[in-house]
Amino acid sequence: MSANEALLTLEGWYTYHNFRTINWEKWRAASAEERQAALDELNDLIRTWEANEAENQGSTAFYSILGHKADLVFMFLRPTMQELDEIKTAFNKTRFASYTEAPYSYVSVVELSNYVHNPGEDPKANPHIRERLYPILPKWEHICFYPMNKKRDLQDNWYMLSMQERQEMMRSHGMIGRSYAGRVKQIIGGSIGFDDWEWGVTLFANDPLEFKHIVYEMRFDEVSARFGEFGNFLVGNVLNKETLAKKLEV
Numbered sequence: 720m721s722a723n724e725a726l727l728t729l730e731g732w733y734t735y736h737n738f739r740t741i742n743w744e745k746w747r748a749a750s751a752e753e754r755q756a757a758l759d760e761l762n763d764l765i766r767t768w769e770a771n772e773a774e775n776q777g778s779t780a781f782y783s784i785l786g787h788k789a790d791l792v793f794m795f796l797r798p799t800m801q802e803l804d805e806i807k808t809a810f811n812k813t814r815f816a817s818y819t820e821a822p823y824s825y826v827s828v829v830e831l832s833n834y835v836h837n838p839g840e841d842p843k844a845n846p847h848i849r850e851r852l853y854p855i856l857p858k859w860e861h862i863c864f865y866p867m868n869k870k871r872d873l874q875d876n877w878y879m880l881s882m883q884e885r886q887e888m889m890r891s892h893g894m895i896g897r898s899y900a901g902r903v904k905q906i907i908g909g910s911i912g913f914d915d916w917e918w919g920v921t922l923f924a925n926d927p928l929e930f931k932h933i934v935y936e937m938r939f940d941e942v943s944a945r946f947g948e949f950g951n952f953l954v955g956n957v958l959n960k961e962t963l964a965k966k967l968e969v
């Protein structure tokens with residue numbers, strides 16, 4: 720092992736995953752007019768998110784979450800933390816928010832770890848890199864989110880490895896990832912200093928089995944097998960204004 724060399728990271732848009740559970744008892748008890756007013760207000764907010772995305776000033780997607788951990792996730796990418804804070808506050812002020820609880824959230828910034836950069840090139844001038852730092856969320860059928868760390872045990876401490884060792888492992892990771900091109904889209908949010916884990920991993924796929932396959936395959940790869948530590952996994956199905964309204968019918 721050699722002295723550690725901190726890696727140059729590239730950062731793009733800030734990221735906020737707002738997970739919500741719906742208080743169905745309260746929602747059902749509300750009058751039809753109140754529910755409609757709550758939905759209209761939520762749709763107004765969704766239209767502002769759509770306008771933001773159309774102007775390429777950020778991106779938003781929302782999904783219905785399976786299991787008991789949440790019912791919905793609203794995922795936002797924005798240029799600044801101020802905008803994420805405004806979005807959070809605007810959402811919390813809506814009538815709809817008062818029928819929900821927030822069991823979980825995650826804050827990070829889209830990150831490229833630049834293990835595979837071209838020396839001499841300004842990475843932010845490269846359109847392929849810009850596309851990955853400022854991505855438009857694909858709205859594929861399914862989302863999978865989980866936070867993760869790289870281990871810091873005495874025997875297996877990622878941060879004590881040499882740059883070359885880390886580079887080799889990340890190359891192998893990237894090769895596996897690339898074999899899922901067009902089937903899995905990943906957004907890696909760096910969250911050191913922002914949230915409780917080091918990264919938030921968001922995956923999109925049209926077939927949910929792709930999540931099971933890629934995560935399983937990566938478990939055999941050294942960087943995940945030796946160093947990966949994982950938090951809760953959340954999985955969901957895409958929503959739009961119409962399917963969200965349908966989900967909220969009582």
Ligand code: VOV
Pocket residue numbers: 830831832833834835867869889892893895896897899900903904905907918920922933934937938943947
């Ligand atoms: C479509 C799948 C896919 C692809 C193509 C892909 C490629 C790449 C490349 C080329 C690179 C390195 C350079 C960069 O671009 O940052 C990374 C980086 C990273 N990845 Fe990845 N990854 C994928 C997918 C993918 C998955 C499924 C996971 C979760 C791991 C698992 O076991 O569950 C993951 C994690 C990460 C992380 C935490 C980092 C940052 C590590 C660090 O130490 O800095 N990733 N990843």
